[in-house]
Amino acid sequence: MEKPFANQSMAADTHLEDPMQLHNRTVDALEGLSGVHPGKRRVHAKGLCCRAVFRPSGFAAGLTIAAHLRDKTAEIEAIVRFSGSSSDPSLADVLSPGKGLAVRFMPAGGDVSVLTAVTVPVFFAKSPASFLDLIKEANRLKGGGIEAIAAAAELAAHFPEARHAMAHVGKLRPPASYGTCRYYAIHAFMLVDEKGNRRPAKFEWMPELGVETLSIGELKSLPEDYLERDAAERIKKAPLRFRLNIVLGREEDPTDDPTLPWPDDRERIEAGILDVTDVIEEPDGLLMDPTITGEGIEPSDDPILRFRSPVYEESMRRRSRGE
Template structure:
């Protein structure tokens, strides 16, 4: 267990709770969501790069749980009011290691260290208390935290998606693929929907229910699975693995790791935690301090949630 940032864990969760108050039993972020059953079918194209079971077995099928969510800490917030969307996948291969991949609909994060993350959340809370509108607050944050400029630029362009199944999702962090000889290669992951990426027009927003994304997913899954292709983006020398605020250059080699089929809505399993540092054999967290800090923050959030706090 990494205790490097142990003194920041509780204060960080405290600041996240201040964003919209404490909602007992709910996650501290991505509070509102829907869980689904899924199956992942590996392409086998990554077999030479990693020993990860869920990426190697061409023609096989790996059980998975998917959680789609909004980014807000408020579980009652209308879907329209939370521009960031998430897709977390828990791969559960038979007889193999569980591996978790969390992704959102922006390609970079807004902080590169745990210290700057908590400072930014504190500033967001201050601006919220001062009555800033969301756009003005984002501009203010970008001015005070230059490392956040890429993420804020992407967030500023977000429009309400037509469906959870019509978003492109990015895992944000770099990971290390480890092959049978122990060779390590940096990689990032992206989910590309088979549905066309689609956002809603202003006219369509007027009549939407607060939980339109959950309703849409449930209705679509009555007729056909939602499918996503897993892109594995291969890094090169010099590509940063320790800074999730900086995008890798365009044109990096991509291979398709497989296809995820989301089949039906299920109740959320008790105690489900989507910790992205749970990678299983063949994939390792990179030296990204934000990635590694997420694990103790998730644990503390889950502890409070489990106690009904």
């Protein structure tokens, strides 16, 4: 049996690392999950890019000056990337439990804003150092031949902050479509209005088709890339539509810890509708960095959110060099 993560020296070493090198070490660790796949992202490696249009409802106009959320008469161009969560671009869709939806809003005359979301509402770690510890331990367990379910249970046991996320991952079922998933942006952001007032908020995408999953029996006849094929076929007939909800936080809601959920009773505002209209080739250098928010939305004090930017940049540097 593998030793539990009582290997405190490894955790201690990670927490003493130079912060300037922590993002490099994190990308190195992510590469250890399935090896290096030249030119591909270190996570969410397999994906499908699409053209989309976002139409704001205008209901958020009193909360933020963000260009893509204010004018209900506007049609905002966007690029969408659906993806699996794995670092292996060849992995069958069904074997990558979490799915992602990243949207790059490109309002005419306004700031670009990026929103990344996944099919679980919380993250696995609350600090960059603990995230690196967790990835290192996942690599160790994989190297020891531990099966995925047992490895997840061991990680949850020895990283208590990951338990919420692991529990949600354990409940995930294969989606019928990228267009039938509910996606959560995980992190808290700050909405900034015309007077400079700031209010914490989270974002969610709700599928117009409703949430739909597949049984094991239904999956047996599907190809490994069934989600990409399904999305392309659906889009030929009609756009895939999502409604963007803004979840408004209260003073007591944590903004600095993405492992903790907010209460379900928080006020929600429907901020607009996203229509995914065409499948496209992924643009060169597409970077879905969630800290690119534009005027009117600011990253919160969540250290994981702010850490994602240098990690994404390092991943981009490596894949742009064909590594």
